[in-house]
Amino acid sequence: MKKVYDLIVIGSGPAGLAAAVTAGSFGLSVLVVDEQKDLGGQIYHSLENARPENRFALGEDYFYGEGLIRNFRNSEADYLPGTMVWNLDESGHIGILREDKAYQLKAKHLLIAAGAMERPVPIPGWTLPGVMGAAAADILFKVNDMVPDEPVVLAGSGPLQLLVACRLIDNGVKIAAMIDTTPFGNYLKAIPFFPQALRAAGYLSKGLAMRWKIQRGNFPIFLNAKNLEIQGKECAEEIHFDSIGGNQKIQAKSFLLHEGVVPNIQFTRLLECEHQWYERQRYWKPVLDSWGNTSIGSVSVAGDCGGIWGAKAAEKTGHLAAINIAHRLQVISSTDKEQAARPLIKELEREKAIRPFLDQLFYPGRQALVPNSDETLVCRCEEITAGEIRESVSLGAISPGQVKSHTRIGMGPCQARMCGSTLAEVIADSRHIPTSTVGHLKIRPPLKPITLGQLADLEL
Numbered sequence: 001m002k003k004v005y006d007l008i009v010i011g012s013g014p015a016g017l018a019a020a021v022t023a024g025s026f027g028l029s030v031l032v033v034d035e036q037k038d039l040g041g042q043i044y045h046s047l048e049n050a051r052p053e054n055r056f057a058l059g060e061d062y063f064y065g066e067g068l069i070r071n072f073r074n075s076e077a078d079y080l081p082g083t084m085v086w087n088l089d090e091s092g093h094i095g096i097l098r099e100d101k102a103y104q105l106k107a108k109h110l111l112i113a114a115g116a117m118e119r120p121v122p123i124p125g126w127t128l129p130g131v132m133g134a135a136a137a138d139i140l141f142k143v144n145d146m147v148p149d150e151p152v153v154l155a156g157s158g159p160l161q162l163l164v165a166c167r168l169i170d171n172g173v174k175i176a177a178m179i180d181t182t183p184f185g186n187y188l189k190a191i192p193f194f195p196q197a198l199r200a201a202g203y204l205s206k207g208l209a210m211r212w213k214i215q216r217g218n219f220p221i222f223l224n225a226k227n228l229e230i231q232g233k234e235c236a237e238e239i240h241f242d243s244i245g246g247n248q249k250i251q252a253k254s255f256l257l258h259e260g261v262v263p264n265i266q267f268t269r270l271l272e273c274e275h276q277w278y279e280r281q282r283y284w285k286p287v288l289d290s291w292g293n294t295s296i297g298s299v300s301v302a303g304d305c306g307g308i309w310g311a312k313a314a315e316k317t318g319h320l321a322a323i324n325i326a327h328r329l330q331v332i333s334s335t336d337k338e339q340a341a342r343p344l345i346k347e348l349e350r351e352k353a354i355r356p357f358l359d360q361l362f363y364p365g366r367q368a369l370v371p372n373s374d375e376t377l378v379c380r381c382e383e384i385t386a387g388e389i390r391e392s393v394s395l396g397a398i399s400p401g402q403v404k405s406h407t408r409i410g411m412g413p414c415q416a417r418m419c420g421s422t423l424a425e426v427i428a429d430s431r432h433i434p435t436s437t438v439g440h441l442k443i444r445p446p447l448k449p450i451t452l453g454q455l456a457d458l459e460l
Helices: 013-025 051-057 065-073 136-144 161-168 185-216 265-272 311-328 336-351 354-362 384-396 400-407 421-432 452-456
Strands: 004-010 028-033 078-080 083-088 091-100 101-112 116-118 132-133 154-155 175-180 226-231 238-243 246-251 256-260 261-263 276-277 282-284 299-301 378-379
Touching: 004 013, 013 028, 013 065, 013 311, 051 136, 051 161, 083 265, 101 311, 101 452, 116 136, 132 136, 136 161, 136 256, 154 161, 154 238, 154 452, 161 175, 161 185, 161 256, 175 238, 175 246, 185 336, 185 354, 256 299, 261 282, 299 311, 378 384, 384 400, 384 421, 400 421
Parallel strands: 004 028, 004 101, 028 078, 101 299, 132 256, 154 175, 154 256
Antiparallel strands: 083 091, 091 101, 116 261, 226 238, 238 246, 276 282
């Protein structure tokens, strides 16, 4: 590990790996840091340690990452796994914590490739033992070859929900029910985007194949579900909801919730990059040009932390960002930049073709965003309920920052990663205004907990 690099990449998913390999091919000194101990990000998590017998269940899309990881291993890039980033600034300084030791490094250019995070689903009972996100269950299988206690209920909406259901089926896990919260109206609203989605026919066929596998599963499927509530005494025991035919109750040992993923914007928020509201999936994302440049000249973004496009699109954005960074650092000419980028831009356009269709089809409705019950926990760290947020708004707190000062929401170890979006949605709902006008919590260092002793021993 050196003190100064041409490029420091945060994240070792498809975007980060692709960027590191491409930047290294132009002769740039590159460091990749990731909090995880294995390469691959969330999508290719623990791929190097995957068991051969799990190849069928994990699927060929997962093992596509082998080539990316192999190319990175063969590159000259430095790599720091198990490394937490606790601070960074627009001048290129980055604070990291590795093996309980704090360091400060310097980059001529920063590339943030931190990926996406699962959207919280704050329904009654979502914090009970036995309830987890579908993405978390997927990681559990990839990392530890473990599946949730059965029988399992899957509840929510989105492509990942379908993928996880198919993996559970392939592993022989007993599924008690699949509860689909996608409103019927979304299918009609998505139709105008279908012709464009045909450019990504491969994705459509995979989606249909997953639907068919689920339909053939030996478990009930409930459509257009609403008013989900998980009940139990010491752990989750059953889920109640409304669907076609009236109120339903399903008992199970594990409950997997999912309502899509959103960009991880903690780093870009900390840097105060310009952001924009994406209404079709109701999330904030950094404002980027076609090369991944942010509003800060020395900072670029690649992959799903700049907007949800999928793993292969993330890979392409990583390559393109690295080509642009090499040009900005005066390593390659404008002609070389355009020539190297041309085929990647075409591939990226093809990968993105299906996204508007999916985003409209799986548009998150109010029930996925705003808890109906005042007793539902929103901030797990500080144990703040939806009712406490509404009470704070009624007393005159009209912004996330003011509610935070009044209730301590967002002050826990996760620094509002889990509650920030729900907080904004509840405020907007209470004030009857668009969520895009509510604002957001200000992110301050440290991004993750670090002790005073570690700071005092900081190596500059």
